[in-house]
Amino acid sequence: MAEGYIHSTESMGTVDGPGIRFVVFTQGCPLRCQYCHNPDTWKLKEGKKVTTESLMKKIKKIKPYIERSGGGITISGGEPTMQLDFTLDLLKKAKAEGLHTAVDTSGFVESAKFKKLLPYLDLVLLDIKTMDDLVHRDLTGVSNQKTLNLVELLEKEKQPYWVRQVIVPGITDDLEKMKEFAKYLQRKKYLEKIELLPYHELGKHKWENLGLEYKLAAVEPPSEKKMAELNAVFKNYKINIA
Numbered sequence: 001m002a003e004g005y006i007h008s009t010e011s012m013g014t015v016d017g018p019g020i021r022f023v024v025f026t027q028g029c030p031l032r033c034q035y036c037h038n039p040d041t042w043k044l045k046e047g048k049k050v051t052t053e054s055l056m057k058k059i060k061k062i063k064p065y066i067e068r069s070g071g072g073i074t075i076s077g078g079e080p081t082m083q084l085d086f087t088l089d090l091l092k093k094a095k096a097e098g099l100h101t102a103v104d105t106s107g108f109v110e111s112a113k114f115k116k117l118l119p120y121l122d123l124v125l126l127d128i129k130t131m132d133d134l135v136h137r138d139l140t141g142v143s144n145q146k147t148l149n150l151v152e153l154l155e156k157e158k159q160p161y162w163v164r165q166v167i168v169p170g171i172t173d174d175l176e177k178m179k180e181f182a183k184y185l186q187r188k189k190y191l192e193k194i195e196l197l198p199y200h201e202l203g204k205h206k207w208e209n210l211g212l213e214y215k216l217a218a219v220e221p222p223s224e225k226k227m228a229e230l231n232a233v234f235k236n237y238k239i240n241i242a
């Protein structure tokens with residue numbers, strides 16, 4: 001039995017992997033992304049303590065719906081690798097039930113640790129916040145080196161993955177940098193697709209409630225035109241775009 005801290009669960013998730021998904025949002029994150037819409041997941045011990053058994057009970061109840069949709073379970077966060085044993089145990093249990101499994105991670109984890117999850121994972125949703133390390137440090141508080149190391153691990157281990165990036169006007173929407181990013185991803189064999197997600201301000205009130213300064217207060221979501229322009233970069237490089 002494994003115990004861990006979670007923020008919440010969602011039984012009919014449709015944006016964190018294929019089909020309908022039971023999503024577990026784990027508590028605790030070592031990053032401090034300026035656009036984080038769940039800053040209430042940051043502190044590990046502020047979550048709800050649960051067992052993997054109790055989560056599996058909930059999952060089994062909706063298993064037929066999940067399976068009919070081609071879905072599965074996704075462990076998201078927060079950062080699921082912060083509670084590695086808990087995440088590992090939940091993945092093992094889900095796999096034993098024959099479910100499709102995914103984790104959504106920032107990649108801020110030692111590759112050797114992440115490798116333990118791979119035998120029980122069908123898909124990795126990897127958030128590469130930006131390829132520019134200086135911008136990454138400013139945007140998230142940490143370097144992107146571990147994330148890029150993880151890309152190499154996923155390639156080496158032939159692990160299918162999707163890459164996701166939030167497009168923040170003035171920070172991650174530079175066309176030339178996006179071309180560099182596409183060039184980098186073009187050579188990846190196990191990358192199934194990339195999803196560019198427009199920045200939104202939905203988490204802003206949570207920052208205010210927590211008494212935190214929301215540095216992106218003046219930033220507007222990107223226009224549809226800008227998103228189309230950036231998406232086109234990946235199409236040009238023949239990378240599957242969501």
Ligand code: SF4
Pocket residue numbers: 029030031032033035036037038039041077078079106
């Ligand atoms: S990695 Fe996710 S949960 Fe952690 S700070 Fe960034 S957006 Fe928030």
